[in-house]
Amino acid sequence: MNKIKKSKIKTSFRLYSKNKSDLQSSVFDLISGDRETKQTKGLAYVFSLYPDFLLKFLEIKSVQSQIEKTIEREYDSKEIYKIEVSAEKMTKSKKRADIVLKIHFKKKHSLAIIIEAKSIKSGNINNIGEQISFYMKNGEIEDLKNIPIIGLILTKYKHNISQVINLEWSFIINFILSFCKKKPEHKILKDYFNFITNIDNDMIFFEKEVLSIPAGRSFSKVEKHDIYDCPNNKNYSYKKPLYVTFRKTKSVMEFLYKIEEIIVLNPTDENEIIALNNSTLSTGIKNRILNYINEPSYNKQEGIEKRFYVLSKEKIELSQKPKPAGHIQKHTYFSLTDILTKKVLIPESQK
Known part of the structure; x- marks a missing residue:
């Protein structure tokens, strides 16, 4: 039986909308919803696809510091055996939390991080602090009862909302870019970077x-x-x-x-x-x-x-x-x- 030779044919994928498309579409263009929803669903997806990227995210100074404050000891990623990544997770009051990271440690205890994000293009946060505080209430998310919860907001500009981690999209974009340079094999992560910035070069994000x-x-x-x-x-x-x-x-x-x-x-x-x-x-x-x-x-x-x-x-x-x-x-x-x-x-x- 003749073996099928690996094809050298080059392929491309373009997703059309109203008779227009990007020069090169990606899996992230298939996600339903508006731009803001696609950005957060896409981030959740690359978190789940690349555990090393997710663990590196948890080592961001402000994130790691809050984890250590919550677990009352030094953070060690080797203690983690499982992380559940959820997007648009339904709450008790029928609202949807953008991203929920449920972290399971080997010592039989867990920790959750709830991420609420606003679009890269949006400077309006519409009481995002109150929103995430509401999600963090004990029992609002059924499977997070009785476990510590950390809140994190991801917005266009840096905000100083107490009791939660505050990150800018520009920081995340450069964080992803830096990671992609070290891990060029993570091609879907690079696709996500291109998707959320609409640029394909090594520069700091700006409009x-x-x-x-x-x-x-x-x-x-x-x-x-x-x-x-x-x-x-x-x-x-x-x-x-x-x-x-x-x-x-x-x-x-x-x-x-x-x-x-x-x-x-x-x-x-x-x-x-x-x-x-x-x-x-x-x-x-x-x-x-x-x-x-x-x-x-x-x-x-x-x-x-x-x-x-x-x-x-x-x-x-x-x-x-x-x-x-x-x-x-x-x-x-x-x-x-x-x-x-x-x-x-x-x-x-x-x-």
Whole structure:
């Protein structure tokens, strides 16, 4: 009997919707639901498919620290013999928890991590803290009764919600990218990376290269503390940039700032300030935010959540003093190449 020779034919898979498709579709395009649902279901799937990736996730500093605090001893992955990964797990009140990790240790005890996520594109968290706290109530998820539960939120920006782990999608994206470089054989994990970022190169995730904001009367505080803040609402729904610049007199831009952190908190909420102080952010960043909001002239609005952009102190001087073509009142976006090489800039939206 003749053996079937291994074919050298190259194949491709494209999933069409409304007569359009990506150049290369993946298994993640087959998942039902909206973008947010697909992202979390996909993450649960790669957790279950690659145990080494899941164990590496549990070694993330803030995650491991919370595990050790909960089990009251040093974490050792060798003690784990089984992890159940569930997506969209139904709760007692008929809600669905995004991802549930039920971790079984050899010493006959268990631990659960409930992950609630919001879309990479979404800055609106809609009381995600209350939502995950509700899921963590004893008995809300039937098979998690009487076992310790850790809450984790995964959002576009870093939030300081007490009693839960706070991670950004950008951190997870770079975590996946770093892991894929070490484990290139994990091709479905790389497919997931491409799926959630829509990019296929080795760069830090961002949506736009340069965000340009009109400099207001409070710009002196930005220069003093290298921090910019704005309300965390749809009127200030900036796409996540790599750099930010400010338009001053006659719309001239003088410096380009690299963004170190984007943090969302309510500066009038004492619990959130406590959570900020207890967070894994560097002491320098914490102090800069606190000094910024404690300025006598800072406008603290009761109950208003703010988004803080922590800027690098090593700013890039724009020697050609570029400005946009035409009059622009609101924020806009420019390419990095244009802002570094041209004097008159055309916004990305007009190209």
